[in-house]
Amino acid sequence: MAYQLYRNTTLGNSLQESLDELIQSQQITPQLALQVLLQFDKAINSALAQRVRNRVNFRGSLNTYRFCDNVWTFVLNDVEFREVTELVKVDKVKIVACDGKSKYGLTVI
Amino acid sequence: MDQNNSLPPYAPGLASPQGAMTPGIPIFSPMMPYGTGLTPQPVQSTNSLSLLEEQQRQQQQQQAAQQATAQQATQGTSGQTPQLFHSQTLTTAPLPGTTPLYPSPMTPMTPITPATPASESSGIVPQLQNIVSTVNLGCKLDLKTIALRARNAEYNPKRFAAVIMRIREPRTTALIFSSGKMVCTGAKSEEQSRLAARKYARVVQKLGFPAKFLDFKIQNMVGSCDVKFPIRLEGLVLTHQQFSSYEPELFPGLIYRMIKPRIVLLIFVSGKVVLTG
Secondary structure, X not given: OOOHHHHHOHHHXXXXXXXXXXXXXXXXXXXXXXXXXXXXHHHHHHHHHHOOOOOOEEEEEEEEEEEEOOXXXXXXXXXXXXXXXXXXXXXEEEEEEEOOOOOOOOOOO | OHHHHOOOOOOOOOOOOOOOOOXXXXXXXXXXXXXXXXXXXXXXXXXXHHHHHHHHHHHHHHHHHHHHHHHHOOHHHHOHHHHHHHHHHHHHOOOOOOOOOOOOOHHHHOOOOOOHHHHHHOOOOXXXXXXXXXXXXXXXXXXXXHHHHOOOEEEOOOOOOEEEEEEOOOOEEEEEEOOOEEEEEEEOOHHHHHHHHHHHHHHHHHOOOOOOOEEEEEEEEEEEEEOOOOOXXXXXXXXXXXXXXXXXXXXXXXXXXXXXXXXXXXXXXXOEEEEEO
16 A cells, blocks of 8 residues: 555645546545545556656755654745756745655555 | 963963962872862862852852952962962852862962962863753653644654654753653753753643643753863873773773762863763
8 A cells, every 4th residue: 555645736636626526426436536546646656756757956944843653744944946957946845755665555644 | 470370271380389289290290189280170160060150150250350450469469369269269169068079278288379270260161061851741641642743843653762852942852751751951051951841841731731840850961171281191090090991992082980079071182071970
């Protein structure tokens, strides 16, 4: 079971909303929607691990941090995301990070 | 007398014959009696470190003021007043219940003393680097709740059974256990340690636990200082064998376990000294 971390992303949220609409209009069952989300988890985890190659650096000041259930949550201020091509500056960024190297498949919500 | 004041702080006893604590005997001689020399000064002041740092600073200021007035006074008597004041500081510096290591026997040995004793004791004061304290919050805590809701907290029960929380002011780290007991480290003074522990207790209280502030106790204090001259560790271990342990291949510093007060000092060749206990 892969991390359900990516469900609360732009892509994941759009998927969830679409699935909810289909459930509302009785076109799919809730059980099927759950299966779709699980498949989404697997797909996004493997895609990010295998198909993404580019590298982004970021630097900012740490406001808060938290480590619980093997999940790191950071809030940074005045962050610069730097890629070779471009630079993005933000006032506040929240980073939720799960363990990448662990063998056991965690479902983290 | 002026020449003593202009001496570099690390060689006060060498210039004038009557300026040395034990006249004529150089500082590094192993024959030097126990209650003399430079090193007593920083050690002695650790007696009064806890809670009396400010008093020490006041003493230094007074000594500096005394020195200034002594220079203006006549040459003959200028030596007397700092010495007298110095013996006064010996008796007022220690806390009630702790006896000074080097009491006033110094006074009879150097009847006419220049300003060097005063400048020695105001020369170096150990700086506090770390205070470790414990307090009992008096109630059982749910560490997972604390880790999830508090800011700047880490909780990895597989590795360590406590929440590690940090605050920025005073910059400290606390280990909070599920029994309600807490360890607070990193503060630079006793008062800051107590204040930091209170802040952590308030964080826990705001999360809904009935936290109290029981049995706050300072467990350890670490200070460091520099005597500004190189120290011959081999000589020290020869004269104070029962207190020193020196294994240069293992650790470059000499570990001196003083009995009274119960302090461990790490003494290095460079002249830097770390005091803990």
